[in-house]
Amino acid sequence: MAEVSATFDKELPKELLELLESKRGELEEDALQLLQGLIKIDTQNFGDEGTEIEAVKFIKEKLDEVGVQYEIIEPKPGRGNIVARIRGDGTSNKGAVLLNSHLDTVRAPRENWQAEGWKHDPYGAVIDEEDGCLYGRGTIDMKNMAAMCVALLRFVKTNNIVLSRDLIFAGVSDEERTESTWGARYLVENRPELIEADVVFSELGGFSMRLVGKDVFPIQIAEKGMARMKITAQGPGGHGSLFHKVNPIATIGQVAQFLHTRHLPLRVNIANKATVNSMGSIMPFPVSTLFSQVLNASLSGFILRRFLTEDQQSTIGPLLHNTANPVVIQGGDQMNQIPTTASLIVDCRFLPECTVEELMEEIKQLVGPSRFEIPEGSNQAELAIECLASRDSCSQDPHEPECSEILSIIRDVISSRADGAPIITNLIPGGTDLMYYSKHPTKSPICLGFTPVRMPPEMKFGSLFHATNERIPVDGFKWGMGVLAEVAFHLCLAKL
Numbered sequence: 001m002a003e004v005s006a007t008f009d010k011e012l013p014k015e016l017l018e019l020l021e022s023k024r025g026e027l028e029e030d031a032l033q034l035l036q037g038l039i040k041i042d043t044q045n046f047g048d049e050g051t052e053i054e055a056v057k058f059i060k061e062k063l064d065e066v067g068v069q070y071e072i073i074e075p076k077p078g079r080g081n082i083v084a085r086i087r088g089d090g091t092s093n094k095g096a097v098l099l100n101s102h103l104d105t106v107r108a109p110r111e112n113w114q115a116e117g118w119k120h121d122p123y124g125a126v127i128d129e130e131d132g133c134l135y136g137r138g139t140i141d142m143k144n145m146a147a148m149c150v151a152l153l154r155f156v157k158t159n160n161i162v163l164s165r166d167l168i169f170a171g172v173s174d175e176e177r178t179e180s181t182w183g184a185r186y187l188v189e190n191r192p193e194l195i196e197a198d199v200v201f202s203e204l205g206g207f208s209m210r211l212v213g214k215d216v217f218p219i220q221i222a223e224k225g226m227a228r229m230k231i232t233a234q235g236p237g238g239h240g241s242l243f244h245k246v247n248p249i250a251t252i253g254q255v256a257q258f259l260h261t262r263h264l265p266l267r268v269n270i271a272n273k274a275t276v277n278s279m280g281s282i283m284p285f286p287v288s289t290l291f292s293q294v295l296n297a298s299l300s301g302f303i304l305r306r307f308l309t310e311d312q313q314s315t316i317g318p319l320l321h322n323t324a325n326p327v328v329i330q331g332g333d334q335m336n337q338i339p340t341t342a343s344l345i346v347d348c349r350f351l352p353e354c355t356v357e358e359l360m361e362e363i364k365q366l367v368g369p370s371r372f373e374i375p376e377g378s379n380q381a382e383l384a385i386e387c388l389a390s391r392d393s394c395s396q397d398p399h400e401p402e403c404s405e406i407l408s409i410i411r412d413v414i415s416s417r418a419d420g421a422p423i424i425t426n427l428i429p430g431g432t433d434l435m436y437y438s439k440h441p442t443k444s445p446i447c448l449g450f451t452p453v454r455m456p457p458e459m460k461f462g463s464l465f466h467a468t469n470e471r472i473p474v475d476g477f478k479w480g481m482g483v484l485a486e487v488a489f490h491l492c493l494a495k496l
């Protein structure tokens with residue numbers, strides 16, 4: 001990776017490396033059993049209701065077995081969170097490293113799962129002998145991380161490994177709703193002292209993917225914000241049998257068509273620049289040079305359309321632009337009447353370094369700014385726009401020294417364990433708990449998506465998320481366990 005040039009040259013102490021090598025099998029097996037145990041616990045997120053506390057109780061037992069300290073926080077019955085901590089000896093003078101995993105999952109059938117296309121029971125934790133994958137809801141999103149973290153804490157404790165700073169594991173509830181009301185957001189707002197850290201790792205990074213025929217490991221450095229906008233068209237209304245100059249239904253249809261067919265302007269920021277540069281750094285010349293021009297306003301659209309597949313355009317495009325997709329249309333309830341209003345709900349995702357107000361302005365510019373103004377001699381504008389709900393973006397500068405050093409550690413560990421495969425820094429179009437951690441009231445932790453797992457080339461990590469037959473390759477999971485342990489030991493200057 002060209003841009004993160006600092007090399008992490010500190011070796012782990014020899015005795016610790018030997019211990020890790022000799023007991024690697026035990027650590028991996030413990031993690032696998034923990035993952036199977038967690039998969040068997042149904043923690044589907046049904047909005048206001050959830051049963052994450054059952055997973056918390058399971059983790060509590062596993063931590064009790066070895067004497068790791070923790071606190072359980074259950075802000076609403078069923079919605080459990082557990083924060084476990086192994087204290088460092090303080091010699092590093094650094095704040096804690098926090099490993100986060102949400103314990104809830106999206107839905108999956110409890111019965112008749114065959115009818116919905118599952119090869120194995122989503123709560124059976126079956127390892128398929130044909131493909132070597134562990135099947136089940138949450139195997140990839142993201143009980144794999146919870147299992148690795150608990151196994152790691154158990155390993156540190158049972159082997160009396162000394163850390164120079166605190167290592168925290170937060171198993172949280174309620175991530176699968178965007179608000180994280182009873183999970184990470186609750187902890188940040190109500191128990192910030194429990195999760196104060198200098199570094200937070202959570203989902204979406206550290207998995208292998210194929211890019212230009214190579215294995216690469218994206219590490220999430222930023223995520224987009226979300227805003228739900230409502231655009232309302234207005235008119236005088238009237239009888240369905242006459243000619244009409246204005247019909248709010250037609251107006252809103254035209255607005256929807258504009259938003260669907262035109263892009264909001266290119267916006268270059270630290271996160272997408274780093275993402276494009278690091279993707280470019282692994283491409284062969286001259287493709288790399290050409291690709292870097294997607295950041296150039298006058299060439300961007302041409303490069304996207306001319307040189308990228310439709311699939312690539314749909315994933316790279318949103319990293320360069322705010323997006324505004326029409327999702328709900330409302331208006332009219334009489335068969336013979338032109339309504340006086342019609343409205344459109346727009347799902348907007350905005351880039352880091354952009355505000356909701358700026359996003360709103362972009363939408364107005366695209367649709368026609370004067371249409372949002374009240375014309376002379378009238379008492380209402382043709383269109384009105386309001387923001388119904390929003391959540392912020394978050395972003396790291398990968399060049400900032402501390403972040404750069406952490407990325408170097410990750411890069412070196414992955415490279416040494418995955419045949420020299422590079423990491424790339426990545427901006428993701430969706431949202432995770434990292435955004436809430438980034439709002440911690442007393443610390444501004446470096447928040448990275450890093451949940452290592454090695455995928456076989458034919459398996460796409462992204463296609464398993466929230467999917468039927470969610471599964472994780474057992475070998476790739478065990479690989480991730482070793483990588484996470486090694487990275488954590490480097491960050492915590494672990495010794496025996």
Ligand SMILES: [Zn+2]
Pocket residue numbers: 102141142175203
């Ligand atoms: Zn997730």
